[in-house]
Amino acid sequence: MKKIIGYSFLTLVLGFSSCDGFLTKEPVTNLDTEVVLDTYEKLSKATLGAYSALNDGTWYGANFVLSCELRAGNAKNPTNTDFTSGRYINEYSWIYNASSTSGLWNYAYYTIASVNNVINNVDGKETTDVSTQDLNDLKAEALFLRALSYFDLLRIYAQPYTFAPQSLGVPLVYVVDKDALPARNTVAECFDQVVEDLLKAESLMAEDYTRYDVNDPYSVASVPAIQALLSRVYLYMGEWQKCADYATKVIDSGLFNMYTASELPSVWGKDAYDGSEVIFEVFGSEKNEYNEYWEDISWMTRPDGYADVVSTADLRDLYEEGDVRGTLFQSHKNAPDHFWTTKYSAKDPTMRPSFADIVVLRLSEMYLNRAEALVHGAQIAGATAENDLLTITSNRGASPVAATLENILLERRKELAFEGHIIYDMARTGTAVHRVDYQGAATAKDIEFPDYRWALPIPKREMDANKNMVQNDGY
Numbered sequence: 001m002k003k004i005i006g007y008s009f010l011t012l013v014l015g016f017s018s019c020d021g022f023l024t025k026e027p028v029t030n031l032d033t034e035v036v037l038d039t040y041e042k043l044s045k046a047t048l049g050a051y052s053a054l055n056d057g058t059w060y061g062a063n064f065v066l067s068c069e070l071r072a073g074n075a076k077n078p079t080n081t082d083f084t085s086g087r088y089i090n091e092y093s094w095i096y097n098a099s100s101t102s103g104l105w106n107y108a109y110y111t112i113a114s115v116n117n118v119i120n121n122v123d124g125k126e127t128t129d130v131s132t133q134d135l136n137d138l139k140a141e142a143l144f145l146r147a148l149s150y151f152d153l154l155r156i157y158a159q160p161y162t163f164a165p166q167s168l169g170v171p172l173v174y175v176v177d178k179d180a181l182p183a184r185n186t187v188a189e190c191f192d193q194v195v196e197d198l199l200k201a202e203s204l205m206a207e208d209y210t211r212y213d214v215n216d217p218y219s220v221a222s223v224p225a226i227q228a229l230l231s232r233v234y235l236y237m238g239e240w241q242k243c244a245d246y247a248t249k250v251i252d253s254g255l256f257n258m259y260t261a262s263e264l265p266s267v268w269g270k271d272a273y274d275g276s277e278v279i280f281e282v283f284g285s286e287k288n289e290y291n292e293y294w295e296d297i298s299w300m301t302r303p304d305g306y307a308d309v310v311s312t313a314d315l316r317d318l319y320e321e322g323d324v325r326g327t328l329f330q331s332h333k334n335a336p337d338h339f340w341t342t343k344y345s346a347k348d349p350t351m352r353p354s355f356a357d358i359v360v361l362r363l364s365e366m367y368l369n370r371a372e373a374l375v376h377g378a379q380i381a382g383a384t385a386e387n388d389l390l391t392i393t394s395n396r397g398a399s400p401v402a403a404t405l406e407n408i409l410l411e412r413r414k415e416l417a418f419e420g421h422i423i424y425d426m427a428r429t430g431t432a433v434h435r436v437d438y439q440g441a442a443t444a445k446d447i448e449f450p451d452y453r454w455a456l457p458i459p460k461r462e463m464d465a466n467k468n469m470v471q472n473d474g475y
Helices: 009-014 019-025 040-049 063-072 106-119 134-155 187-202 223-237 238-250 362-373 387-396 405-415 422-429 458-467
Strands: 278-282 330-331 333-339 357-363
Touching: 009 019, 040 106, 040 134, 063 387, 063 422, 134 223, 134 278, 134 458, 187 362, 223 278, 223 362, 238 330, 278 405, 330 405, 357 362, 362 387, 362 405, 387 405, 405 422
Parallel strands: none
Antiparallel strands: 278 357, 330 333
């Protein structure tokens, strides 16, 4: 398979010589550019390069997903001494401060800056070989990436929209300005921007658009990916009819099919280009400069790798006998009582370390989004929450369940385990964390809602560099 070319933001977009030095010296919301994006080719390469940071270990490449599972009760640190490396202890026990918090801030704003450069330079670059639609497609990709970046920042560093929409979100940044010291916008303002970007992207992108320079169309933005993300964003906002409408657009597109119970165990760790459930994924490649190599998510969840994150009995006990999702775990001869997820199995198991594609949006989520929206009063002709849940359970070898909110959230936990959803589902629904299979700090066994800890602290380097930045309460 042809790999996505790992264009560097440093050389193509931002012109910095040292990422580490840059991140420690000035706020990441203030970026400069030494590259003039004056041709379609340069704009296209810059857009393609903007996907790279999604694979960083602070984002989908490991921590964003694993910390979600660890904080909520799906995952824990191994207790067998053969597998205790010391990693991910703070995440498991909710031990955060400004000097020890998620690093997503840096890489998400890095992505935002790079796509802002595309958005602000793409118009008017038509030639005899480049149409307005060609440019609109690039702009739509950039808008999708900006929306995803802001959405993920909000999930980490802000209280949920459904709880405190007027509380502090993150700074909305649209242009490159080295002298700007942006303040935080409200959560509501940020969500409005995410929606605006996605609606604009949907209107600009051609229905059949896919990049000419990738073989895996699910690793880059598409109209269904934009619509699927809109469904999720509206779910987080409690905009039930819009959530259902956009989930239905993806479901009714006919472009995706549910994995069956016999297929599900073997689909993970492979290149997702078969047109089944995967709508958008982060492409894992050892050639991507942001790939964490030894600390890639596949190595962190592999028993013959670092094996830092293992599933809990809290999660595994949810699966009834015959439910194929309960088989998506593997043990090790030295730890037969420990079970690691198989959702990040190596593409090539002979590689050390391995690497994996990380699924971000898939069809089963759309059915679950719509079911929840329908239970909350949305209406879609011909669709019912019962049938949407049945689509999930019948393809997993599980018993049918009644269409209650409690059952829908339980199916989300079982279906989307180890995909980076559960803690944010708990936040948006105001659900407290109560862990049984837990061996961490006693103060984090139960996390009530509301609590200041649901919003992680802004990184110290940003606080030190930006006098207008306000820290989250409690830190």
